[in-house]
Amino acid sequence: MTTEATTGPLADATRDARELLARCDELAAISSSTTGIERVYLSPQHAEAHARAAEWMAEAGMAVRQDAAGNLVGRLEGGRPGLPALLLGSHLDTVPAAGRYDGILGVLSAIAVVRRLAPRAATLPFAVEVVAFGDEEGTRFGTTLLGSAAVAGAWRDEWWDLTDRDGVTLRAAFERFGLDPARIGEANRDGEVFAYLETHIEQGPRLEDLGLPLGVVTGIAAARRMSLTFHGEARHCATPYDRRHDALLGAAEAVVAIESAARSLGAMATVGRIEVAPGAVNVIPGTATLSLDLRAETDESRDAALDAILKRLAEICAELGLTLERHDTHRAPAVLCDARLQEAIAEAVGSLAPEGAAGPIPRLFSVAGHDAMAVAGIAPVGMTFVRCEGGISHHADEAVTLEDVVAAVDALERTVEVLACAQASSSPRSS
Ligand code: HGY
Ligand code: MN
Ligand code: MN
Secondary structure, three states: OOOOOOOOHHHHHHHHHHHHHHHHHHHHOOOOOOOOEOOOOOOHHHHHHHHHHHHHHHHOOOEEEEOOOOOEEEEEOOOOOOOOEEEEEEEOOOOOOEOOOOOHHHHHHHHHHHHHHHHHHHHOOOEEEEEEEOOOOOOOOOOOOHHHHHHOOOOOHHHHHOEOOOOOEHHHHHHHHOOOHHHHHHHOOOOOEEEEEEEEEOOOOHHHHHOOOEEEEEEEOEEEEEEEEEEOOOEEOOOOHHHOOOHHHHHHHHHHHHHHHHHHOOOEEEOOOEEEEOOOOOEEOOEEEEEEEEEEOOHHHHHHHHHHHHHHHHHHHHHHOOEEEEEEEEEEOOEEOOHHHHHHHHHHHHHHOOOOOOOOOOEEEEOOOOOHHHHOOOOOEEEEEEOOHHHOOOOOOOOOOHHHHHHHHHHHHHHHHHHHHHHHHHOHHHO
16 A cells, blocks of 8 residues: 655646646546546537636646637747746547547646646746647548647648538538638647647556556658548349449458558558448449548558558449548658657656666657647657556557656656756847
8 A cells, every 4th residue: 555645746747646636537527528528629518628627727837818710829938028938738639439548647737837837937037828729630621630730830721621421511610610711820829839749548558568657759660541442333132143233242352451561561551440332231332432441550551551451442442333532631851859859758657666766768660640740840849658557548548657647747747847048048139
């Protein structure tokens, strides 16, 4: 039975971690679903969660605003007003039937760290901002990282016509949310951010297998998303086999072919959704649409896997007399985390270990995507992974421990301190 410290730094850190976990639970209750957690971009739940987080940001000493893309931004000035910002953050949107820590842990850890820094903000050689991105998952409009793309000045006008499953365009969703699409450019922070740090659950089993709470992220996978529609002929189920052009049969063979091609080339491919029409029990499917999420360590290996997949799908279509229609919905290059930020995180994590007991600090590659991929377009990025139980994520069973949350918040605070020392010594005038 571990006895919990009641006074001193560990007690404070434990209190912060307990409060953070309670806030994760509070945000988990803000959902559009009655059977699980679901909070998508520009929804009433997005607004409610951001309003709650805005209160926590203000209570931590930050000036709070919503940017032109619906992200929530809190700012703590440093030694003097207007200094370049160290951005801390992650996302508050979720996938359907989500866990309560994916993204949320990073935003709340950042708020907890700023509250600790606030009393000594005047000593900081930079401003510290917390950003809660509104659309990292991309599950409403199909493309992902919309909030962070706006911050990185990488918004694309063709996105305005993207529609959600109810046919609402991104433009209409902006206007309903009270945002003006014409002002999206105001979210661009290029030139105002000198570094970005994100704390995030690992969403994999490696830290748990190593028995360690934290790891330094080395890079983030290259990704592509698309829809693949197989067109055949909807016909009576009495149609003989040799006269059929069964779109669902083609899609089914494609799902197997996609995984085996990706596996053989070291890429990660996922078919997460399938839609069939006309969807009647006694009609041969005329169309079948698959979603494809494809990732790999480099852009080249991602694209080589896609080429192999498309070649195999063309063969399937030829065999079954089908045609294939493809719509690309997302593409992100692989991102390397900044070496200096990796070292700052490793130094911070190492400093948490008891005197002389500093063990190895794992360096992990991230197959999962993160807002850091977009922010890397305007600033060096660094990420810290936090152990999660069984590596489970994108599921209600997502779990972290109090001790690991203590370590995660302490490590983020220490990383900011390491960067502040480095910044102050490299440009003494900045504070
Ligand atoms: O898709 C991902 O990897 C992230 O969870 N959005
Ligand atoms: Mn995430
Ligand atoms: Mn996620």
